[in-house]
Amino acid sequence: MTRVRRMPEEVGIVAVLVLVAVVLSLFSPNFATLSNLQILLLNGAVIAFLALGQTFVLLTGGIDLSTGSNVAMTGVIAAVVMQTGLAWPLAALVAIAAGSTLGVINGVLVHYVRLPAFIVTFSTFGVAASIPQIITGASSITVTDRGFEVVGRGEVLLLPMPVVLVFVAAILLTVVLRLTATGVHIYAVGGNQEASRLAGVNIARTTVLVYAISGFCASIGGLIITSRLMVGYPSAGSGNELFFSIAAAVVGGVSLFGGIGSIPGALLGAILIATVSNGMNVIGVDSYWQPLVIGLIILGGVTLDTYRRRLSLSEAFARLGRAAPDHAGAQSPAPPQTSGDGAAPAAAGAPSDPTMRKEVNG
């Protein structure tokens, strides 16, 4: 099998990340320090987790809007369970089970009831936001089990524990996506659901699995926030987390229409967003300007990346000896649905062509 890829998918986003980091370090000598790198990654950990989970859902062409609320729900559940006297690892497992269950419910509703993912997860967003409020009467629950601090405040070799958890999860999820049949199925479902069904992919299992993974990742986010504050806080995750996590995945090259994207890309997207939001507080940008700057950087990053993709795609087509259309995706011989990169749906639609698939997610 030959690999005809000129450069990795993630090069564009890395370039944007480096550019942003250089600009920020010009503004403040305190930005490019080891301790700030720790803080930056630590503060971005929850968004990174949500982005990892969201990537799986986006790859199948779905979306999960319930993750922010899931963070609040699982964080409060963990605190409440610990309050009953159970040891923290058990409480964490209960919270993870609850978060994953919410994901399974999302997946079941999307697949079996055939509702749009947007509506299903918007509804469960409301449900998951209410549950912690109902359980606690909207007050905060203090965690007294000091052992639980290890999740949010522990360190492994100078790296904060949440960052370690993100990297471990990213590696595991990358393995799932790239080296297992399940991973191929996930891309296939997002590329062309009907074709993959005919090819024998179990759509139900795949759909439920991706939402469960998203719920699982959100529950880890909930544990991290609760552990960092040592308080179960019913409005945790209600801020920018959901929006930033979707933006992180998309900035990292994950298509909103399914079939395209990778875990390292999403992770880099999350790091970019963490860098920008950290950098603005470090250099002291007025809070009124911060959403504007973040918005523009996301816009600029995606534009640059799309431009780069279009170029490399035309070249790829040229190599394959076909006519290279100016506007690749939509007019390419691959199934439609996506813009900017037609290769993944092609791979998904015809999983028997490993060259094409490797080109995208290899």
Next chain:
Amino acid sequence: MRRVTTMASLVTVAALALAACGSGDEDTTEEESPATEETSGPAAEEPTDTATQEAAGDGSIPRPAACDGDTPYLAVALPNLTNPYYVAMQRGFEEAGAAAGFEVEVQIADDDDANQLAQVQAMLQKEPCALALNGVKSEPAAALVKAANDAGVPVFTVNVIVSPEALQAQDATIVQYLGADNTAGGAQVAEQVLADLGADAAIQIGFITEPDEVPVVLRDEGFKEAIAANPNAEVVAEVDGNVQPDVSLQATTELLQGNPDVTVLFASTGPATFGALQAVETLGRTDVKVYGFCASEEPLTEVYPGCVAQEPEDYGSRVVEQISNWLAGETPEPEILRPLKLFVTGETPAPGQVG
């Protein structure tokens, strides 16, 4: 498809039933709001005629007919219940209201101005004797006051000041504002900083604040004015903690990264104080002291040597008292500013005494 429809209907009915059960044991009547909201548009005008016709000659304050019923209906609009502050205030309203013979309904806006407007319009439909309003944000709250004015219902505001400019622009009026003396509160904290660290100590100060809310801005101003007594003290950085502990935690870590010489943090809300304390602990910065408006029930320590607290439960019951006194014939003061309570190392604010 029919099975799906049936299932969906069953789920909907079950959800409504659950919601009804949930509200049964509280005084809030949230389940009524969706129904009334639908009609709130055109019908909102109706109570105006009856209310203004019956407005008694008690100065310029209208006196709705509902005030002379057996249990006058008192509408209360609060921004959220995630801040323990409002949980305490709600308790103050409900307990004092029940004791004074009011039927109290508290609606929670979940920090959404539009939502609060809809809730207030829905409550105005039910012809309250008075509206006690803690707006979500200062400027948008003027529209709520206007809606109540049009319905002939007097408005007693508490805690969040409704912007005077916005009120004037909409030709709306309030009867009274009752709340903490925020400017004095900020100054109290600054004086404590000077007392602890010395009147001429060189101090670099970082703020964890919320620049969108007038009371918080007043606290910052009070602090800045009082700290100016020390020419060597300087506020070098301000971050937005959004009155949320998790946001404040992150923003504080970033503030300290960007300004390593900051040794005093002034957190101008309770949740910001809590987040700042966690941040200082996370970073292991033993040289940084956190001052501010008290975090809920957080004991004061070496790291956290001083805070001032409001008493929201007390404010809730005082507003009820003011309304009762007005009904009994007294003329309400236009502004009642309550002093804040100072806590220092070794003390712990009681439940409800938060910043």
